[in-house]
Amino acid sequence: MDLRLQGIGHQYGSMEIMQDINLDIPAGKIVCIVGPSGCGKSTLLRIIGGLEKATSGRVIQIGEPPSESINPLTYIFQDFALLPWRTVEGNISLVLEDHGIRGSKANAIITDVLARTKLTDFRKAYPKQLSGGMKQRVAISRALAVKPAVMLMDEPLSALDSQTRELLMDDLINLWTREPFTAVYVTHNLNEAVRLGHSIVVLSRRPGKIREVVDIATPLADRKLGDVELERQQEHLWNLMREEAVEADKELIDV
Numbered sequence: 001m002d003l004r005l006q007g008i009g010h011q012y013g014s015m016e017i018m019q020d021i022n023l024d025i026p027a028g029k030i031v032c033i034v035g036p037s038g039c040g041k042s043t044l045l046r047i048i049g050g051l052e053k054a055t056s057g058r059v060i061q062i063g064e065p066p067s068e069s070i071n072p073l074t075y076i077f078q079d080f081a082l083l084p085w086r087t088v089e090g091n092i093s094l095v096l097e098d099h100g101i102r103g104s105k106a107n108a109i110i111t112d113v114l115a116r117t118k119l120t121d122f123r124k125a126y127p128k129q130l131s132g133g134m135k136q137r138v139a140i141s142r143a144l145a146v147k148p149a150v151m152l153m154d155e156p157l158s159a160l161d162s163q164t165r166e167l168l169m170d171d172l173i174n175l176w177t178r179e180p181f182t183a184v185y186v187t188h189n190l191n192e193a194v195r196l197g198h199s200i201v202v203l204s205r206r207p208g209k210i211r212e213v214v215d216i217a218t219p220l221a222d223r224k225l226g227d228v229e230l231e232r233q234q235e236h237l238w239n240l241m242r243e244e245a246v247e248a249d250k251e252l253i254d255v
C-alpha cells in the first residue's frame with residue numbers, strides 16, 4: 001500500500017503549522033522527514049496516522065494493506081511505550097489480544113517477530129531488565145506483529161546513546177533487507193536520515209513546506225559508517241537546514 005499526501009496544510013488556531021505538503025510514500029521504502037524544530041514533523045506524522053485531521057488536503061491510501069494487517073498505520077515512539085508489568089511477550093500479545101488473536105496464532109506471530117528482532121531469548125523478560133536499545137527492539141517487534149502497511153516512526157532512536165543508536169540502525173537495515181517494510185521516519189539526526197532513508201524530505205521552518213526531497217541511491221545494506229557519498233549527502237542536508245535551524249533556535253529562545 002502506498003500513501004499519497006495531497007496539499008496537506010494545518011493550523012492550530014491562527015498559527016499556521018504547515019503548507020501544501022505533497023508527497024508520495026511508496027510501499028517498501030523508508031521516507032525520512034527532517035527539518036528545524038517546530039516545523040511540524042510530528043504533526044505531519046499524526047496527520048498521516050489519522051490521529052489528527054489536517055486543516056486542508058488529504059492523505060490517500062493507494063492499494064491494499066498486507067493481508068492479515070490488523071493495524072495498517074502503526075506508530076513507534078521515542079519512549080518505547082511498553083507496559084512495565086508485562087513481559088516482552090506480554091507487551092506484544094496485548095496488541096494481538098485487542099484484535100481477538102490469542103493462543104497458537106498469537107504464539108506463532110510473537111515467535112516470528114522476536115526472531116526477526118533477535119529477541120527470542122528475552123521473551124520472558126520484563127522491560128526493566130532490558131537496555132534502552134532492547135526496549136526499542138521490543139517496540140519494533142510489537143509494531144511488526146500487527147503487520148503494518150506503514151510504520152510511523154517518531155524519533156525512534158533519539159532516547160538512546162550513540163553506540164546503541166548505531167546498533168539499532170544496523171538492526172533496522174537488516175530487518176528491512178530481509179523483508180522490506182514501509183516507514184515514515186521523523187528525525188532530527190541527519191546521519192540517521194542518510195543511513196536509513198531511501199528519500200529524505202527536508203521541511204522549511206514553520207509553516208513547514210517541502211524544501212527539497214533528496215533521494216539516496218546507495219542500497220541500505222551498503223551504507224556503512226564513514227561512507228564518503230553519505231557524508232556528502234549529509235552535508236548537503238545540513239546546508240539546506242543550517243540557516244533555518246538558527247532562526248528556529250532563536251524563535252524558541254525569544255518565546
Ligand SMILES: Nc1ncnc2c1ncn2[C@@H]1O[C@H](COP(=O)(O)OP(=O)(O)OP(=O)(O)O)[C@@H](O)[C@H]1O
Pocket residue numbers: 012017035036037038039040041042043044188206
Ligand atoms: N496540539 C497542539 N496545539 C497547539 N500547537 C501545537 C500542538 N501540537 C504542536 N503544536 C505546535 O505546532 C508546531 C509544530 O509542532 P511539531 O511537534 O509538529 O514540530 P516538530 O517539527 O516535530 O518539532 P520538534 O522537532 O521540536 O519535535 C510547534 O510550534 C508546536 O508548538
